[in-house]
Amino acid sequence: MGYSRAFSLSILLVGSLVLSACGSSNSSTPSDSGTGSGLTCPKGGSPVATTSVTVADFSFTPECIVVSAGSTVTWTNTGVPVHSVTSDTGAPLTFDSGPLGSAGVFHWIFDSPGTVNYHCTAHESLGMVGTVMVQ
Numbered sequence: 001m002g003y004s005r006a007f008s009l010s011i012l013l014v015g016s017l018v019l020s021a022c023g024s025s026n027s028s029t030p031s032d033s034g035t036g037s038g039l040t041c042p043k044g045g046s047p048v049a050t051t052s053v054t055v056a057d058f059s060f061t062p063e064c065i066v067v068s069a070g071s072t073v074t075w076t077n078t079g080v081p082v083h084s085v086t087s088d089t090g091a092p093l094t095f096d097s098g099p100l101g102s103a104g105v106f107h108w109i110f111d112s113p114g115t116v117n118y119h120c121t122a123h124e125s126l127g128m129v130g131t132v133m134v135q
Contacts, residue, residue, distance in 0.1 A: 039066055039133055042117065047133050052076070055083045055100060058123050060130035069113050069134050077104040083128070088117040096121075110134045 039047050041064035048062040051071050056079035067073060075085045077100040085097040085106050092114045097106035110116070113134050120128040 041133075042131055047131070053130065054078055055085070055104075055120070058120075058126050058128050060085075060118075060120075060128065063129070064131040064133070066133040066135060067110055069111060070109070071134070072107050072109045073132060075100070075106045077102060082122065083120045084122065085118055085130075086121050088119060091116050091118070 041047050043063070045064070047064040047066035049066050050062065051065075051067055051073050053065065053073065053075045054061045055075050055077040058081070060075070065073070075097065077083050080102055082099045082101050083104075084099060085095070085108075087093060087095045092112070093110075093116060095108050095118075097104075100106055110132060116132045116134070118130050118132070
């Protein structure tokens with residue numbers, strides 16, 4: 001009986017060590033929980049870990065995202081008005097989708113870490129702005 005009790009305790013100990021090891025991570029990529037931990041968007045809040053942005057209703061949704069370097073971000077206009085996805089003046093890189101009509105799609109690869117702010121040229125005055133944080 002003493003042997004079986006010691007064996008059971010050792011199994012429990014090994015099992016708990018294995019489970020605790022599963023909970024740790026040394027990854028520096030965006031988390032799968034939907035937010036980039038430790039990062040703050042220009043308007044406050046945490047960025048969303050995604051590579052897809054919806055363009056509609058005079059906004060980018062989500063407005064602030066975090067991606068890993070080398071990721072391709074896709075913007076899709078699901079609304080009726082024509083919009084653009086245009087990097088801000090002074091941004092670390094320059095891109096411009098040109099006019100995106102309904103169902104229009106624009107892709108951009110973000111190779112280097114940093115923060116890139118962008119806007120819709122026709123609707124920036126309405127607050128149609130966004131941010132990509134690249135880790």
